Each structure stands twice: as C-alpha cells, then as structure tokens.
Amino acid sequence: MSAVARLRARFAAKPDQPLKLIGATGQLGYGVPEPAFTAALARKPDMIGADMGSTDIGPTFLGSGQMATAGEQTRRDLEKLLVGARSHDIPLIIGSAGSAGAAAHLDATLAMIREIAAEHGLSFKLAVIHSDMDRNSVSAAVEAGRVRGMGVLPDLTVEEVRASSNLVGQAGTEAFIRALETEPDVIIAGRACDTGIYACIPEWLGFPTGLTVHMAKIVECASLCCLPGGRDPILAVLDKQGFVLESMNPARAATPMSVAAHSLYEQADPHRITEPEGASLVDTATYSAVDDRRTRVAGARWQPAEQLTIKLEGARYLGERAVLLAGSADPRFIQNVKTLLEEVKAVVQELVCGAGVAPDYDLTFRTYGLDAVFPWPDPPATPPREIFILGEVIAPTTDRALAVTKSTKQYLLHHGFPGRLSTSGNIAFPFTPPELAAGPAYRFNAYHLMEVDDLAAHFPVTTELVG
Amino acid sequence: MRLMEMARVVRSKNAGPLHLTFDIMLETEADYERCLAAPGLRAEPIAKIYSVSANAVAITPYPTARAIKITLPRHEAAGAPGDRDVYGAQQHAPLLEIEV
Numbered sequence: 001m002s003a004v005a006r007l008r009a010r011f012a013a014k015p016d017q018p019l020k021l022i023g024a025t026g027q028l029g030y031g032v033p034e035p036a037f038t039a040a041l042a043r044k045p046d047m048i049g050a051d052m053g054s055t056d057i058g059p060t061f062l063g064s065g066q067m068a069t070a071g072e073q074t075r076r077d078l079e080k081l082l083v084g085a086r087s088h089d090i091p092l093i094i095g096s097a098g099s100a101g102a103a104a105h106l107d108a109t110l111a112m113i114r115e116i117a118a119e120h121g122l123s124f125k126l127a128v129i130h131s132d133m134d135r136n137s138v139s140a141a142v143e144a145g146r147v148r149g150m151g152v153l154p155d156l157t158v159e160e161v162r163a164s165s166n167l168v169g170q171a172g173t174e175a176f177i178r179a180l181e182t183e184p185d186v187i188i189a190g191r192a193c194d195t196g197i198y199a200c201i202p203e204w205l206g207f208p209t210g211l212t213v214h215m216a217k218i219v220e221c222a223s224l225c226c227l228p229g230g231r232d233p234i235l236a237v238l239d240k241q242g243f244v245l246e247s248m249n250p251a252r253a254a255t256p257m258s259v260a261a262h263s264l265y266e267q268a269d270p271h272r273i274t275e276p277e278g279a280s281l282v283d284t285a286t287y288s289a290v291d292d293r294r295t296r297v298a299g300a301r302w303q304p305a306e307q308l309t310i311k312l313e314g315a316r317y318l319g320e321r322a323v324l325l326a327g328s329a330d331p332r333f334i335q336n337v338k339t340l341l342e343e344v345k346a347v348v349q350e351l352v353c354g355a356g357v358a359p360d361y362d363l364t365f366r367t368y369g370l371d372a373v374f375p376w377p378d379p380p381a382t383p384p385r386e387i388f389i390l391g392e393v394i395a396p397t398t399d400r401a402l403a404v405t406k407s408t409k410q411y412l413l414h415h416g417f418p419g420r421l422s423t424s425g426n427i428a429f430p431f432t433p434p435e436l437a438a439g440p441a442y443r444f445n446a447y448h449l450m451e452v453d454d455l456a457a458h459f460p461v462t463t464e465l466v467g
Numbered sequence: 468m469r470l471m472e473m474a475r476v477v478r479s480k481n482a483g484p485l486h487l488t489f490d491i492m493l494e495t496e497a498d499y500e501r502c503l504a505a506p507g508l509r510a511e512p513i514a515k516i517y518s519v520s521a522n523a524v525a526i527t528p529y530p531t532a533r534a535i536k537i538t539l540p541r542h543e544a545a546g547a548p549g550d551r552d553v554y555g556a557q558q559h560a561p562l563l564e565i566e567v
Contacts, residue, residue, distance in 0.1 A: 055484045058546030058553045151485030151540045261532035264490045268482040268538045270529045287531070318548065362548055373557050375518075394548055444484050444544040 023219030029069025053096025063315030063442030065104030101191025123467030131190030176200030210302035242298030314446030324391030
C-alpha cells in the first residue's frame with residue numbers, strides 16, 4: 001500500500017481526526033535546516049511539502065531551462081526530503097520543480113530523484129504533473145479572446161506564444177488531486193500554484209477549501225510567518241474549523257500578529273488568495289494565540305471562481321548578455337558621468353557598427369551611487385564620493401556582446417571631456433577582464449490569464465515506479 | 468515626522484512579475500491611524516513618485532496587522548532589459564521620506 005493510499009484509508013476509517021502538514025521549505029535548493037526537519041519528522045506528519053519555484057528569479061531560468069539553485073545543494077535538499085519521507089512512509093509533494101517548472105526543469109529534478117532513490121535503495125510510486133502548455137491550445141485561446149493581460153505586458157499574440165522558449169501554466173489544486181487519485185508515495189509537479197502542494201490532501205479528504213487554501217498559503221513559506229521569520233520547516237495541524245501553526249525551530253514563534261502580517265507578503269491584496277478554482281477570502285480570518293509559540297487560525301471563506309483560469313508564464317530569448325564592471329572616484333568624472341556615458345555610447349556605436357548603421361545590440365549603463373536602483377527625479381544634494389558603473393550589453397552572440405563591451409570599456413576609460421584631470425583613465429577595474437559573459441538573456445513575454453472550461457486537459461499526470 | 472522614523476517595516480517586493488507591492492507596518496494603533504490619514508500616503512502623491520497613473524495605485528488598509536498595503540504596476544516586467552530591480556525589493560526607498 002502506498003503512503004497516499006494508507007493516508008486515505010486512515011481518514012476513511014476516522015474522518016474527524018486532525019491532519020498534520022509540514023511545510024519543509026519555501027524554496028528548495030538553498031538548504032533545509034537539519035534540526036528543524038528532524039523535529040518535523042518526529043511529529044509524525046501526514047504529509048511533507050516543498051516548493052521549488054517562483055517568478056521572483058526573473059525570466060532567464062524559465063527561458064533557459066536551468067535551475068536557479070545550485071545543482072549540488074538542490075540534490076542535497078531533495079535527498080533530505082525524499083529519504084526522510086520514504087523512511088517514515090509519509091507522502092511527499094514537491095511543486096514548481098527545478099525553479100520554473102517547465103519540462104527541462106522537471107526532467108532535471110526527476111533525474112535527481114531517481115539517482116537518490118537508487119543510491120538509497122528506495123522504491124516508490126511517483127506521480128508527475130506536467131505544466132508545459134500546448135502552443136496550439138493557447139494560440140486558439142488567444143484567437144478566441146480568452147486570454148487577458150494582467151499589467152504592463154501587451155496582449156498576448158500567437159506570434160509570442162510560438163516564440164516563447166518555454167511556456168508553462170500554473171497547475172492548481174485540481175491537478176494535485178488527480179495525482180493523489182493515482183495513490184502515489186511522491187508527487188513532483190512542474191510549474192504549480194504553491195498552495196496546491198498543501199491544499200490538495202486536505203481538500204481531497206474533505207476539509208473546507210477556504211480554510212485549507214489559507215493554511216496552504218502560509219505554510220508554503222515554511223517559518224517565514226514567525227517571529228523572527230526564517231527558513232525552518234513549519235507544522236500546521238488542521239481540523240475542520242481551523243489550524244494551528246508551529247515552527248519546528250523552537251527559536252521562532254508563530255504569533256497572531258506575525259501570522260496575520262504574513263498575508264501581506266508578496267500578495268497584491270491581503271484580503272484574498274486567488275487560485276485557478278476560486279479565492280479564499282481571509283478578511284474574516286481570526287488569529288489567536290494557543291501559547292507563546294503557536295497560533296490558531298480560523299474563519300477564511302471560499303468563493304468558487306465563476307470562470308476557471310490558468311496563469312500562463314512564458315519567457316522569450318533576446319540574445320547573449322555581457323557586462324562591464326567599473327568604478328570611479330574622480331569628482332569631475334562623477335559630476336559629468338550621465339553625459340559622458342551617452343557620448344561613449346555614440347562613439348562605440350560608430351566604431352563597432354560603422355557610421356549611421358543601427359546597432360545590433362542594446363547597451364545600458366547603470367550608475368550606482370546616483371540612480372541605478374531607483375530613478376530619482378533629482379541628483380543628490382552632495383555628489384557621492386564614488387560611483388559604480390555597470391555596463392550591460394545584449395547582442396546576437398556572446399562574441400558580439402563581448403566585443404561591444406570591450407570597446408565600451410576602452411573608450412570609457414579614455415574618453416576626454418572639458419576639465420578632465422585624470423587623463424590616464426576615468427575608471428577603476430576591480431579585476432581583469434572587467435567584461436564578463438553573463439549567458440543568455442530572456443524577457444517574460446507571457447504572464448496572462450487564460451480562461452478554460454476544464455483544467456485537467458492542460459496538466460497531464462503520469463506515474464512511474466521508481467526503484 | 469518622516470515615515471522611516473515612525474514605521475516598524477517599510478518594504479517593497481514584486482507581487483508577480485508585473486506589479487510592485489509595498490507594506491508599511493506600524494507599531495501602535497495611533498501610528499497606524501496617523502499613516503492612514505497622511506496626505507503623502509494617498510494615491511495621487513504615490514502615483515507621482517512612481518510615475519504611474521493614480522487610478523492604478525491600490526491602497527489597502529490591513530488593520531489586523533496594523534499595516535497599509537500599496538500595490539502598483541511595474542514599468543516593465545521583472546527582468547526585462549533596463550529593469551533596475553528584478554525582485555523589486557528596493558523600490559520602497561522614496562516612501563521613507565514621506566511626511567506622516
């Protein structure tokens with residue numbers, strides 16, 4: 001009998017028992033603290049969950065198929081969770097595999113899982129949720145006017161759909177429940193809503209949806225909802241009326257205020273948690289202290305969506321990136337730097353492209369110390385003592401990007417201007433070469449909502465026996 | 468008094484790659500009420516600071532945590548060429564100077 005089948009049988013025999021869920025990590029691959037994870041296993045949880053992905057990391061990982069986390073650490077974290085869950089026969093659910101949850105990320109994650117299983121002699125049933133969107137279906141939805149924008153990106157077009165290097169959808173609780181129906185031991189999902197990881201088992205077992213989605217949204221960030229917030233695993237004990245949160249690190253306290261404040265984190269609206277199937281309305285939620293380290297939460301309501309939607313995420317290839325790193329401590333150069341950088345841009349363009357020829361690259365300067373992080377409307381009252389200049393080039397090839405960056409470096413170093421004192425060089429290099437290839441560049445070209453009549457068709461579930 | 472001298476937390480972060488969200492958390496009920504009433508924390512002045520239209524600025528009081536949330540659109544999707552702050556974690560800085 002698999003871990004999920006056993007859990008199902010246990011709740012069929014006694015439906016009114018509480019459910020114990022462990023949020024192991026909000027970002028697998030940066031390290032799961034060992035003492036708190038060991039403490040979590042000692043509580044005999046009914047499931048262990050982990051999230052691996054986000055759009056926070058930018059479009060490059062989605063586009064390239066690479067993980068944002070280091071392979072070695074990712075493998076170590078997966079090993080800790082898989083061995084821990086299997087040795088205690090606890091269902092393990094991991095969402096947004098490999099940072100962005102496209103096929104390449106999922107495949108790399110599954111390869112690690114199989115390797116770890118072989119090394120430790122583990123055998124189990126694995127269910128996999130696939131989140132890559134079928135381009136024809138999405139194009140048809142675009143043409144039918146069933147895809148809508150959510151902000152600064154223009155309306156999605158069929159051309160953009162075809163040009164995405166990867167195009168995924170966020171799988172919801174629905175897909176995880178289909179995976180549970182196969183009665184596996186382990187579920188690994190491609191791109192997925194972080195709530196689905198934790199909401200699926202309680203919803204499948206009949207716990208109220210509004211409550212479980214609220215719980216899921218909190219535990220998916222592990223102990224971030226605590227005081228002090230941190231990365232340690234968290235335990236949620238859920239019953240039909242509410243749930244109690246407890247960090248598995250005794251130094252962290254889930255207080256009513258810290259848990260309530262977590263509803264603000266990275267959410268546009270603190271009063272509702274919107275999912276493909278509906279929204280959990282948390283404005284009626286209550287937070288009460290059980291003791292000085294545990295808080296009980298209740299009161300969220302569920303509002304089913306009138307229209308099912310899938311959030312699409314796509315990234316499109318732009319070219320190869322190279323960067324220039326340089327600083328300056330010269331007051332005359334710093335005073336004139338904005339003008340000088342524009343002059344150097346023009347000089348470089350003529351040199352690397354020829355007079356009057358449009359550039360085949362983008363060159364951007366950021367001047368740290370002045371306005372690199374925020375576009376301040378006015379210069380500082382007192383000029384900074386030093387500035388850092390980051391030059392960024394995106395060009396069709398790495399060689400081309402480096403060639404433009406190298407010319408930029410040399411002409412910026414020796415660019416003359418009236419009043420110049422430091423005639424042997426305008427900038428300081430921290431090391432050489434100061435121009436570095438930074439790999440492929442992408443942009444998000446899809447972050448849209450697609451209306452669908454049926455979620456299941458878009459997120460196939462496959463199973464395999466590992467080991 | 469400036470916001471940075473009153474607030475317990477002033478932070479910014481992406482809410483998805485197309486929006487920025489700001490949280491201002493206050494220690495006391497009095498400070499919370501004072502920030503809610505502050506003219507500098509209304510949609511128009513916030514819109515001006517971030518160069519967006521005032522009706523794109525959503526300001527949500529969250530009394531449960533004595534917090535005010537502000538959400539507004541980014542000028543480019545996170546990580547697009549020319550973006551200054553891929554995670555959006557340092558866009559709060561101009562709010563610190565607001566008189567409350």
